[in-house]
Amino acid sequence: AGELIKIAAARQLSEAPRLVPAAGLYDEFRARFAYEETDDQQAAIEAVLDDLGSGHPMDRLVCGDVGFGKTEVALRAAFAVALSGKQVAVVVPTTLLARQHFRTFTERFKGLPVNVAQASRLVTGKDLTAVKAGLADGQVDIVVGTHALLGKGIHFRDLGLVIVDEEQHFGVAHKERLKALRAEVHVLTLTATPIPRTLQLAMTGVRELSLIATPPVDRLAVRTFITPFDPLTIREALLRERYRGGQSFYVVPRIDDLAEVREFLEKQVPELKVAVANGQMAATALEDIMSAFYDGQYDVLLSTTIVESGLDVPNANTLIVHRADMFGLAQLYQLRGRVGRAKARAYALFTTPAAKPMTTQAERRLKVLQSLETLGAGFQLASHDLDIRGAGNLLGDEQSGHIKEVGYELYQEMLQEAIAHLKAGITEIAADKWSPNITIGMPVLIPEDYVTDLHVRLALYRRLADIETDAELDSFGAELVDRFGPAPEEVTHLIRLTQIKALARRANVGKVDAGPKGVV
Incomplete structure (x- = not known):
């Protein structure tokens, strides 16, 4: 506890520049948000802006369900920091999420004196060198990238804010690097299902916590079904989505399963166009497939869990997970969040092996998930996970522990x-x-x-x-x-x-x- 207390104390005692957005410009930026803020979202935004203007380094966790508007909280914080002349780093777990956030940030900051750049494997060597140089000399104001941004080869001229999206996907080494930054810069963490350790830190008050539990207007909960693998059910689900003008995700646990499932889909639903994606593909090929799927050129995206983090395809409203018993609780929850991001009712079908019995823990995970069908259940889910796994050592590299003593x-x-x-x-x-x-x-x-x-x-x-x-x-x-x-x-x-x-x-x-x- 000593070290944790020292970190909390260092943050309380150290000072950070007061960053307050200019009222006129901020109102214009806020008006670009296409939706009405929910009360929780507004409260989270105000809390973040208060933290930035407090004169102490911020360390806030924003826990909000998938699609509940956490990105908007991050955009407002980035605006306040970038227009105060400091740099912002947005760190995400996957290249696809980096691409999506880069698009969102570029779109929202269009016409403002803010230079937004991207640093991930989707960026070629020459462009990446230019981004690194821009960060070092202050030409780049906001950079969106994967954990490569935490590497030693990246130098910022004047880093003011680090935004971490989906923290549960980062390894301990990256988190330790973030921890070292915490006493010096503002840190904003966004997550739908905080890992038990993160939740514990928030509950004990080492981190400030904002909960966004109110769904956007017209949002419907995702209907969840757990069923033994059945070709007819899968065919029916995929075709029903196609007939209502939507698209589907089909997720498998391992790359090795892709070929077998693709063959199965070609046989069962020959009338549908299927795209295949996995994390080992060349960056440009992956980018092309995702863009084509986003633009509606394919009916089904067959992939590994690369689609788990924050991808936003509003037209995709059916999810089928192959061998759901092989996934973790937070993973399944994140996957379910890929659908139901528009006004249409979405469906999630978790299939289990028909002949093979599941482990008790896998069964428990799926039951918990089915019971948490309400909108905004991510925080409850993390509490269940905290109980199933425990929080681990809050400081070191043991990421699973037990509330056993x-x-x-x-x-x-x-x-x-x-x-x-x-x-x-x-x-x-x-x-x-x-x-x-x-x-x-x-x-x-x-x-x-x-x-x-x-x-x-x-x-x-x-x-x-x-x-x-x-x-x-x-x-x-x-x-x-x-x-x-x-x-x-x-x-x-x-x-x-x-x-x-x-x-x-x-x-x-x-x-x-x-x-x-x-x-x-």
Whole structure:
């Protein structure tokens, strides 16, 4: 927690230029937005502009469902920074998303004294050299690119804002590089399904959080079906989309599956034009295929998960996922967000192997996804993921962990306290609030099959972390038995562990290690 607290403190204490957009120009830029802002979107925009004008480096997470208008929040922030004479870097996970954002930014900044450039493998060597030179001498105001922008060969003359889109797709090394930037520049992170660690950072207050939970007017939820693989169902779904004038995505988990599925489609729906795309294609070929699909020259885009991140094809409103049991929860959710971005009702069909049983976890993932059919469920989904996987180490490179120890909850409590103290200018934490470190070689948790509801489980952990007396602990144990039945072994261990922690604290014992050979 120490390092995390240092980062939060450094941000609170360090200063950044106050960047406030010029009123007249800003109103003109805002008027270019073709839609009515939702209340949440307006609140997120105002919060970001307040952060930029606060004089401290911003570190804000904007969590909004796919198609709920996060890009507009980023555009307004970029406007404020670029017109204050500083540079903006927009970092995205894929070349296709870089291309799309580049188009959006170029379109919105047309006619303004702002130079927008792109840096990804879609940009040829000569042009890329010119972009790098432009960043170094300040000729380029906004650059949109993949994680190559975080590389050592890129130098900015005066970087003011980093916008990170779909952070969950970046590796730890890139995130560490971003973390190093955080104390110096403004950072705005956009995501639909925050990874558990990101969500945890936002929940503990290390990052500011804006939620965009209101769907745009006329937006309908995507109807989701989970079904064993059936050629007739797939033919019917693809043709129905074609007859209503729309297009479809067909996504497979591996490049190796493309040839087999293409053959299947040629046999089942010979009347449809199918384009094939994957991440290993030459950049120009990929660009051509995506442009042709966007322009309506193909009925179906058969691809790997390259279409997962932020691609916006309003006319595509049917999604079929092949072997959905092989995808992660956030991946499936992101894929589903590729459709339903216009006013038409969209359909997502997740197919599973007809003859082969799925793993329990795969089944759980698909059930969670089907239950989250409402618009704006991305934040709930991340909470489920936080519970299924845990948050991992918030600072290091362990990206999956488990909310398996009460120590984790106590850690959160200490972290929140430390941050509150820092914000209030207090450096020492009250002596009676420290927590001993206890390691025992047994599982200590509230199992899912004992308390099925995620939010109830998290609330119980939180209550347990606040318990201070034996009487409170006995009452808590009795309540569990009363509400959920006889406690399993893991819960008994958890209650005992809490008791030992309280005793150790009273005796001023900082660490207890228990194993088969004894206790230290």
